[in-house]
Amino acid sequence: MLSSAWLIPIVPLGTFVINIFFGKRLKGASAYISILAIGFGFLYSLGILFRVFGGERLDASLPWVPLAGEMRLGVGLLIDELAAVMLLVVTSVSLMVHIYSVGYMQGDIRYSRFYAYLSLFSAAMLGLVLANSYALLFVCWELVGLTSYLLIGFWFEKKEAANAGKKAFITTKLGDIGMFIGILVLLANVGSLDFKEVFHFAEAGEMSVGLITVASLLLFCGAVGKSAQFPLHVWLPDAMEGPTPVSALIHAATMVAAGVYLVARSFPLFALSPAALEVVAAIGIITAFLAASIALVQNDIKRILAYSTISQLGFMMTALGVGGYTAGVFHLFTHAFFKALLFLGAGSVIHAAHINDIRQMGGLFKRMPITGWTFLLACLSISGVPPLAGFWSKDEIFLEALRTGHTVIFVIGLLTACMTAFYMFRLFFITFSGKYRGDHPIHESPWVMTLPLALLGFMAVFAGLPGSPLMGNGFHHFVHFEEGGVEPSGMVMALSILVGLVGIFLAWLLYYRQAWDPRKLIKAAPGAYRFLLNKWYFDEVYQAGVVRPVLGLSKVLAWIDLRGVDGGVNGVAWVAVLISKIKCLFDIYIVDGLVNLSGAFFMALGQVGRKVQTGLVQNYALVLLFGVVILVLAKLFLGG
């Protein structure tokens, strides 16, 4: 069964092809084809999971591209615990989103194309997690980036959407460059890109620590881009211009997790370079704190969730960085479910209220109970309230940080967790409680949308249990890197629960009980408020420091090209015209001139000659006489 796992990505790929070419004719049916494909994938993934539970593994490859010398690139499958878990996450969330989109995207003129893109994305993401070499991984990596661009800019008539797609693509591409160089470094040193070979090579000590650090950090660049870490995080909030199901699938649960997956998969490499791991952890925690601070003051429901995603991804990176392989993957696992749920719930709210601004919402809990309850569950989960899933994975991260002596990271992490709880419940209270401030009739969403919400809600509650001590830390024994137990610490647990509750309480005070007016707080620190509202001015800095110079350069080059090429062409044309003008002049004046000259010459000759005919007899007689004189002279002097 494992050896046919390549079917899992291939079937959605086929669906993509079908929907692209025949989508117009299939209309509504295109959705069902895609759902079937991904459903198949989900079931198959379950089967694989059980098999892997049972101890089966697979690492098989086919030769693909032969390179110089002994090197060759292979394409193949790698199925181990990590792959199995990822398969499950991707297929399940993808299936939920496919079903949900039937309702959300209903009536869209490019309905079938949407499903084609969804299928393509699923195929690429599944290929990514199944790849057994950096070569195949990179191909799928790029493909995933492409579909992200296509889906963000799905409503490309809207200028912001088109620009957001571009921004996402370019920003992640920046990270991808680093990743590509890293891959090349590996290829050059190892001679192959298969994970097995690379890790073997590195662990055998064939590569110096410095080289490993360099390669790891370069690979990490790709992760920074894809997972929206600082400083390449700027594209993710803008990507919210895409349809909400897209945000749920790609920018919450799966694609952005690809960066985390990459680091996890490359962990054998990273583990050999403590310096690289420190960098990962540092960037992770900075990202987490930064994003959470911005989320505190945003008013667009999807933007808040976007920054939340960035923050949680930061947590995952931090976990990996401090050496908590299991913690990071576990948090990825739980986060996928509750973040997808949050997004789909937000989509449901937007679908009902036709607006993204939470200030125009309120009091939706009564009118949209299913959405409201599931949303509440997700908020509790992400805030780390036990016994929900988010608590177990977050707790894991804190444990790991403290255990490895990263106290600063631990403290910042707790603070960020508090902020997380605060902004999530701020969102919840403003949106669902109080009085409705908008002017749109509100009703609950159709079952195709609420069913996935319910299913994901179930996962958000219970998905953490496999990793909890209540179930014997099964997850750890399943997914781990080297032996490394983790003893639960009561103090850590207490602290993480505390900070979560503090955040919730503060939000409850401000936004439910309205004990203090938030506006007064804003007035108290207007500068700080604006700083946070404007996302720490990252976009502005990038615009001025990067975008403008590049555009300027391209303008200069374009000017050169225009002038050079056009100038060249025009110059040639001008020269040709000049030459022809000269030739024309030559023809007119010289050639014609000669002709005219000869004519004129004879005319002049005639004009002169005719004067001889004076009509006077005496003149003729004179000429006669003159002739006689000549003759006589000739006779005299020439003899004869």
Place this chain on the structure above:
Amino acid sequence: MTPYSLAFHLISFVAVVAALFVVTVRNIFHSALCLILAFFALAGLFILLEAEFVAVAQVLIYVGAITILILFGIMLTHRLTDKGVRQASEGRFISLIVVLVLGALISIVLRATRFPVSSEEVAHPAIPYLGKLLMTQYLWPFEVVSVLLLVALVGAIVIAAKDEVIRKKAGG
């Protein structure tokens, strides 16, 4: 200085001077009269050359007929309001040059040529001798000349006659 040479020089002088006057005087009448003088001088030269018959013929024909003819012509065509016979300025100069050059050339040629001068006596008497020549050796030219004179006569009448006379003659 023999009488012969004196006579020669005198008569030659008259002839040349008369000729000069012929070509230069303005009044055409005077020009004709000088012509008569020139003819007479020439006749004198003929006599000096012992060609009496020719001298007489010269006087008879030239002076007697031709100059009368010319005078008649002058009288028929003379207009009292005529301006002088001033020649064209350029023509005069060039013509003089050319004539002088030609004259010079001819004189050079003449000087260079040795003519076979014979010192025999002239045939006496000349007239019967001339008559014999005319009737024998030069008979043919003699007859032709008479025909020529006839033709000249008729032609002159035809040319000079008034138009209506010709038309009348042709029509009638």
Place this chain on the structure above:
Amino acid sequence: MITLYHYLTVSLLLFGIGLYGILTRRNAIGILMSIELVLNSVNLNLVAFSRFTTPQVLSGQVFALFVIAVAAGEAVIGLAIVLSIYRCRNTLDPEDINLMKW
């Protein structure tokens, strides 16, 4: 001694003068007169040659007679033409008779 050359010189002089007259006289009859002068100089030439080179043979004199006759005929025709021209053009100036001008 009066030699042949003397007569020839006179003849040449007359010839030249007559020639000059032909070329320059502005009266047609004047031209005719000059022509007569030329013919006369020729006569003189002939007679002189006859006298000095072949005094026994008088061909020169015969020739001179013929010249006189022809000259007469020519003078007649010439005057007829002159009269005719005068009737048409009312002028005898050769300069004014230039219909053949270019």
